[in-house]
Amino acid sequence: MAYSNAPSTRVPIFTRTHYHVWVVNMKVYLRSLGLWNVVEIDEDPSALRANLTFAQLKAYNEDLLKKDRALTCIHSRLADHIFTNIMDLETPKSVWDKLKEIHEGGDRVKKTKLLTLKREFSMLQMKEDELIKDFSNKLMDVANQIRLYGENLPDAKVIEKKSL
Incomplete structure (x- = not known):
């Protein structure tokens, strides 16, 4: 078996x-x-000095190739209707930031979504005919979404909600 x-x-x-x-x-x-x-760091290629050594030029070309690979990876994992929103952007960081802006929104939007999720979490109750497994899945889904928005939601609070 080859590695x-x-x-x-x-x-x-x-x-x-x-x-x-x-x-x-x-x-x-x-x-x-x-x-x-x-993707994290978008260095300006125009800052390249005129008198580069061969090693510096090689490193620069490798960085350009990495950017192209990262951009290809991101592009390949987007549906066509999303790709058309970012296809004019040329760096992986600019694509990443645009996707974040479109799908996460600004700080006000994030705060509103977080408040909505917190309210949903507090209002969530198991129905009479609902299976424990289904309720637990819903509860964990909301809890994980809250955590993805950066809010600290202790496991103890989720467990407490499950046992009510």
Whole structure:
């Protein structure tokens, strides 16, 4: 059996639902390929000096290639209707930031979504004919969404809600 450095799992195609889950999967995927740093940091190639050594030029070209690979990875995991919104952007960071802006919204939108999720969490109650498994899944889904928005929701609070 031959060993391969290539990741064996693929990130699902983002189709406008479950953005936060897609982001986590995509970050891990890009990290596994050694490409996440070019998404996080968008260095200006025009800052390149005129008298480069061969090693500096080689490193510069490798960085450009990494950006192209990261951009290809991101593009390949977007549905066509989402791709058309970002296809004019040329760096992985600009694509990442645009997707974040479109699907997360600004601070006010995030706060509103978080408040809605907190209210949903507090109002969530098990129905008479509902299976424990189904209620638990709903509860964990809302709790995880709250956590994805950066809110600290202790496990004890979720367990307490399950036992009510």
